[in-house]
Amino acid sequence: MSKKAKDITTEEKIKEAARKIFTSKGYAAARTRDIAEEAGMNLALLNYYFRSKEKLFEIVMIENFMHFISGIKTIMYNEETSLKEKIQILVSFYIDKLSAQPDLPLFILNSVKANPKVIKGIFNKQILQKSYFFKQLQQELSKNKNATSNPINILINILSMIIFPFIGQPMINEIGLSKKEDFNNLLQERKKLLPIWIMQMIKGK
Amino acid sequence: MSKKAKDITTEEKIKEAARKIFTSKGYAAARTRDIAEEAGMNLALLNYYFRSKEKLFEIVMIENFMHFISGIKTIMYNEETSLKEKIQILVSFYIDKLSAQPDLPLFILNSVKANPKVIKGIFNKQILQKSYFFKQLQQELSKNKNATSNPINILINILSMIIFPFIGQPMINEIGLSKKEDFNNLLQERKKLLPIWIMQMIKGK
């Protein structure tokens, strides 16, 4: 096996293990020994490849975050789709994505809270406001005279209703769900209904 | 100062410091020394009064959680108010409450994820489903034939749209807000609009 090829494999194994451990336990509770064990590697390799726990975390966090918002841009900048279609695609895309990685949102929210700087350069006002989605949203809101709603508030509603079920899952399970109707059914229903609810908000009854 | 009176003061000081440190840093990142310093107390008093960091955390977490949902019960069981009024009250009550303690939701969500057992005994299916609010919600949803929405999904939407702005604040600030329109304005607008949006969902356009 060539040097470079091996490099990549080991590095990737560690990063993948780090992603798993950091995402499930959070930065402070994750021990470097957990990560090494998860990766099946010697503890020292962690520092050999990434210098420190903190550096490794930063890399994983930024990759996680970019992974999370990578889809959003392509959807938002598409000039072929209507506002309604964009919302439908966004909802389906993220509900599926987060179903596969349900720990991701809480991890990202905690990370951003602990270190808000990381968002800068990855996502900002410009990217949102230059998007075709934002223009379509503004246009549709302007049609509705009475409810003078800030487009940001609509965006918050979209994100919150997509993301919250995942970060609140343990609570939802305890408070609301019986055995039959499991969490997945709930999500499937939300895939259908969320776009309807959101369009109602935008159109104003 | 009497023995008992002093007891309460010291204990309360530690608990208050613990609440602050745990809520802002999370369990793992909070050091007992931080808490002792915040309380202006000797480190050993922590163990003298609460045996361990974990015990202290449990107490603070349960109190936080109960504090958080204490309001919900009284609002939900009130037979004098309409569904719409309940939602208006719920929204205003929690937006005000969380404005005063914006770290609380993320703390609770992390705690419940780390230890889902704690919810049991504090809140459960029974409490929700026996409430007058739940009956009113079911009744209103049944009027709407086409959208066969689970009442739980409506409840998730209510909670998510109230809570998410607080847990996503650092992200919202970076992505969406310019200097003028600050976070507080956003919240005030949401106080007015959230009940409208929710009622639209329930009535089905």
Place this chain on the structure above:
DNA sequence: AATAATTTTAATCATTTGATTAAATATTTT
């Protein structure tokens, strides 16, 4: 094949951190 460079391992370090202890101080009871 011999040498050089890279990667991996086992052992160890230094700090941090939750917890304890024994003595000192303060408070309550008699």
Place this chain on the structure above:
DNA sequence: AAAATATTTAATCAAATGATTAAAATTATT
């Protein structure tokens, strides 16, 4: 006031943890 009880403090412990080191093993270069 004396004795008993409770609270507080300073010092210390033991375990956990991030990091380092020097040697061993592996891979690449000549």
